[in-house]
Amino acid sequence: MKQRAIAIGIFWVILLTVLTLRAPGFFAGGNLRDMALSNAPALLVAVGMTLVILMGEIDVSVGSQFAVATVVAGLAAKSGLPLGLTVLVTAIAGALLGSLNGALIIGLRVPSIVATLAAMAFWRELLRWTTGGAWIQGLPASFQWMGLSQAGGEIVIFAATALIFGFFAWAMRNLRAGRGIYAIGSASEAARLAGIPVAGLSFSVFALLGALTGLAAALNAMRFSEVQPNAGAGLELKAISAVVIGGASISGGRGNLWGTLLGAAVLAVIAPSLTFLGINAFWEKAIQGGIILGAIVLERAAAGKRSARAH
Amino acid sequence: MLLTAAGIEKRYGGVRALKHVSFDLQPGEVHALIGENGAGKSTLIKVLTGAVQPDAGTVELEGHAVLNNSPSVSRALGIAAIYQQPQTFPDLSVAENIALVNEPGGLTRKVDWKARREQAKKLLAEIGSDIDPDREAGTLSMPEQQIVEIAKALGSNLKVLILDEPTASLTDRETDQLFRVIRQLRERGTGLIYISHRLEELGQIADRVTVLRDGETIETRPAAGTDSRTLIRLMAGRDLSAVFPKRVVPIGAPVLEVRGLCCEEAGITEISFDVRAGEIFGIAGLVGAGRTQLAETLFGLTPADGGTVRVAGTEVHTKNPREAIAAGIAYVPEDRRSNGVVGELPVRANTTMAVLDRISSMGMLDYGAERELADKWVQALSVKTDGIDAPVGSLSGGNQQKVSIARWIATEPKVLILDEPTQGIDVGAKSECHKIMCDLAEKGLAIVMISSELPEILGMSDRIAVMSKGRMHGILDRADATSEIILEMALGAKA
Numbered sequence: 001m002k003q004r005a006i007a008i009g010i011f012w013v014i015l016l017t018v019l020t021l022r023a024p025g026f027f028a029g030g031n032l033r034d035m036a037l038s039n040a041p042a043l044l045v046a047v048g049m050t051l052v053i054l055m056g057e058i059d060v061s062v063g064s065q066f067a068v069a070t071v072v073a074g075l076a077a078k079s080g081l082p083l084g085l086t087v088l089v090t091a092i093a094g095a096l097l098g099s100l101n102g103a104l105i106i107g108l109r110v111p112s113i114v115a116t117l118a119a120m121a122f123w124r125e126l127l128r129w130t131t132g133g134a135w136i137q138g139l140p141a142s143f144q145w146m147g148l149s150q151a152g153g154e155i156v157i158f159a160a161t162a163l164i165f166g167f168f169a170w171a172m173r174n175l176r177a178g179r180g181i182y183a184i185g186s187a188s189e190a191a192r193l194a195g196i197p198v199a200g201l202s203f204s205v206f207a208l209l210g211a212l213t214g215l216a217a218a219l220n221a222m223r224f225s226e227v228q229p230n231a232g233a234g235l236e237l238k239a240i241s242a243v244v245i246g247g248a249s250i251s252g253g254r255g256n257l258w259g260t261l262l263g264a265a266v267l268a269v270i271a272p273s274l275t276f277l278g279i280n281a282f283w284e285k286a287i288q289g290g291i292i293l294g295a296i297v298l299e300r301a302a303a304g305k306r307s308a309r310a311h
Numbered sequence: 312m313l314l315t316a317a318g319i320e321k322r323y324g325g326v327r328a329l330k331h332v333s334f335d336l337q338p339g340e341v342h343a344l345i346g347e348n349g350a351g352k353s354t355l356i357k358v359l360t361g362a363v364q365p366d367a368g369t370v371e372l373e374g375h376a377v378l379n380n381s382p383s384v385s386r387a388l389g390i391a392a393i394y395q396q397p398q399t400f401p402d403l404s405v406a407e408n409i410a411l412v413n414e415p416g417g418l419t420r421k422v423d424w425k426a427r428r429e430q431a432k433k434l435l436a437e438i439g440s441d442i443d444p445d446r447e448a449g450t451l452s453m454p455e456q457q458i459v460e461i462a463k464a465l466g467s468n469l470k471v472l473i474l475d476e477p478t479a480s481l482t483d484r485e486t487d488q489l490f491r492v493i494r495q496l497r498e499r500g501t502g503l504i505y506i507s508h509r510l511e512e513l514g515q516i517a518d519r520v521t522v523l524r525d526g527e528t529i530e531t532r533p534a535a536g537t538d539s540r541t542l543i544r545l546m547a548g549r550d551l552s553a554v555f556p557k558r559v560v561p562i563g564a565p566v567l568e569v570r571g572l573c574c575e576e577a578g579i580t581e582i583s584f585d586v587r588a589g590e591i592f593g594i595a596g597l598v599g600a601g602r603t604q605l606a607e608t609l610f611g612l613t614p615a616d617g618g619t620v621r622v623a624g625t626e627v628h629t630k631n632p633r634e635a636i637a638a639g640i641a642y643v644p645e646d647r648r649s650n651g652v653v654g655e656l657p658v659r660a661n662t663t664m665a666v667l668d669r670i671s672s673m674g675m676l677d678y679g680a681e682r683e684l685a686d687k688w689v690q691a692l693s694v695k696t697d698g699i700d701a702p703v704g705s706l707s708g709g710n711q712q713k714v715s716i717a718r719w720i721a722t723e724p725k726v727l728i729l730d731e732p733t734q735g736i737d738v739g740a741k742s743e744c745h746k747i748m749c750d751l752a753e754k755g756l757a758i759v760m761i762s763s764e765l766p767e768i769l770g771m772s773d774r775i776a777v778m779s780k781g782r783m784h785g786i787l788d789r790a791d792a793t794s795e796i797i798l799e800m801a802l803g804a805k806a
Binding site: 182190197 | 642664
């Protein structure tokens with residue numbers, strides 16, 4: 001795990017060094033800030049995704065959840081709801097969508113990949129149908145940047161993201177629930193026998209991912225003066241990639257949030273660095289895919305070594 | 312001689328599963344192979360079918376040594392095995408199941424459906440069956456599926472057929488149906504190896520009987536004129552060479568009182584027994600007798616639907632593990648790898664997994680308290696580890712088992728249920744686990760020990776209950792128990 005983090009860190013530093021030499025403009029303050037700002041919501045989703053993956057599950061519907069939550073945020077803001085309430089309503093909407101996944105997966109024992117794949121298609125299409133693809137415009141001034149200056153709004157978004165990330169990084173180590181998530185992902189039957197409330201905890205993690213996705217959608221929506229219903233396209237890929245690149249085992253039980261942070265940082269840099277290095281942006285997904293594949297192969301190889309040692 | 316196995320040796324880690332075993336089979340013979348759990352029957356079958364490689368010894372078929380044996384080699388030579396649970400593909404038709412291993416050609420050949428169906432019909436007819444080749448295998452009854460498997464084996468030049476407890480879940484009528492097929496195969500000159508716990512059947516169907524015990528061939532004799540009692544004596548008789556660190560400790564008041572416990576889901580009926588403080592209560596029985604199911608019911612995994620359970624005088628109704636833990640019941644499950652330790656987590660986290668509430672307040676873990684608790688139990692049970700932060704997966708099997716036990720003692724239970732506590736661990740670790748059990752009993756714990764190893768049951772228990780078919784058939788005092796009596800009760804033989 002540690003070696004892995006170091007390897008990713010080195011890769012990241014090399015990428016940044018190349019950028020420094022080839023495209024010094026990359027490090028212009030504004031560019032870095034934009035990059036961080038547009039990736040902060042994805043990091044929040046990746047935090048929730050880390051928990052889901054640590055449990056040995058997956059949720060591919062976060063992109064669609066994000067889109068639904070974005071529209072909810074837009075409608076709530078437009079209806080004149082106060083800012084705090086708008087954020088709360090959006091987070092709750094996300095939590096409901098996550099709970100629905102949780103109910104299917106834990107209650108009806110639908111495999112998570114199937115349940116969330118269905119949810120992904122369902123919410124996306126439902127949204128397309130109801131909104132007709134129309135943007136929600138004319139949001140109140142008190143919504144964009146929370147009614148602050150752009151700089152002020154940005155600071156709030158950064159602070160919220162950092163606070164939430166920090167809390168979960170702490171919680172996974174220091175809360176009983178965190179220990180429970182690791183135990184479930186590693187050996188769920190053993191966890192159940194040890195009296196860990198496996199079903200309740202698993203359900204809560206899906207709901208939590210939904211809530212974080214809703215919150216991310218609200219923070220993201222505040223950056224613009226209008227809301228588009230196709231937001232969050234490809235977010236599931238980004239979030240899952242960040243977790244996997246961060247060294248978490250896709251079969252659960254291994255990984256941590258600091259790895260996810262590194263993974264998200266690597267992913268955040270790839271797209272803009274291609275632009276700066278003059279490489280066709282079509283390569284972005286291919287490179288992203290290559291890194292994910294590499295990360296999984298590394299993880300499997302390490303797992304193979306571990307199980308060889310145990311025998 | 313059709314098949315000869317000579318001087319077969321097989322070791323699994325530190326355990327010698329087969330010790331110089333010899334076995335032979337003539338054409339047209341039904342040769343029964345019997346022995347208690349762990350006697351080495353399954354391992355011998357695996358050697359014959361090539362599923363495992365023996366460490367020493369030879370297998371000869373029709374006078375030719377079988378070299379580089381593997382499941383596909385043995386099948387090609389005409390050795391087939393049929394197990395208690397048929398291995399048919401439920402979603403494929405009978406004809407497809409039969410064709411699967413028999414039709415020549417690669418993956419890209421064109422299927423001749425008509426020929427496939429006719430071939431299936433022909434093979435089934437050979438053993439007097441008229442099962443429709445177009446039926447899905449999943450819709451067939453258990454013996455019908457066995458017949459399909461026999462037909463499948465017939466299609467590939469069957470010489471030796473191994474039947475591993477084929478009648479265990481058959482009704483009497485179905486058994487007769489299977490016996491008819493067996494007799495037809497015998498006429499054909501096929502050699503049959505027949506494994507069964509139903510000793511009373513052997514007189515009807517077997518020509519010779521070989522008894523295995525502790526991985527050794529004890530005796531081969533004609534089945535005619537050998538009664539169940541003799542067979543049981545041969546299966547059980549052993550010099551109790553293994554020394555158990557059993558200590559006599561004062562026995563106190565009843566701690567666990569079970570009365571008329573029933574659970575339909577678990578398949579256990581009307582179970583009553585007491586376990587007193589300081590007592591080790593052994594539960595013996597064959598695999599599938601309902602011993603683990605009883606433990607799971609007591610632990611709340613399959614809540615009981617009748618009867619009462621009292622722990623230290625208080626009636627408890629456990630509906631899940633948490634309630635059981637709170638009631639003072641701890642359960643060290645069998646199958647350490649999937650139910651016991653959590654390999655990815657450190658020794659420390661594994662030790663405290665069932666007592667997270669004691670090392671946390673308001674949901675927050677107290678790492679100091681955790682280390683203290685883990686250190687205490689790791690030392691008390693002398694777990695050999697690179698420290699409490701080492702992942703449990705890096706420990707040896709015996710030490711993993713100790714961590715698993717530590718987790719449950721850490722709950723400070725009144726009743727400790729151990730399910731196959733020393734399965735698959737080496738002799739030294741076994742003895743240490745036994746010593747730990749005695750120490751715990753001395754401290755006044757009521758211990759329930761489920762074990763398939765008769766020496767362990769006899770050596771460690773103060774009293775012994777024998778289960779079969781989900782019922783408890785009697786409780787023996789340590790002084791009265793012998794392996795013969797236990798086996799008789801476990802097999803349900805009226806000797």
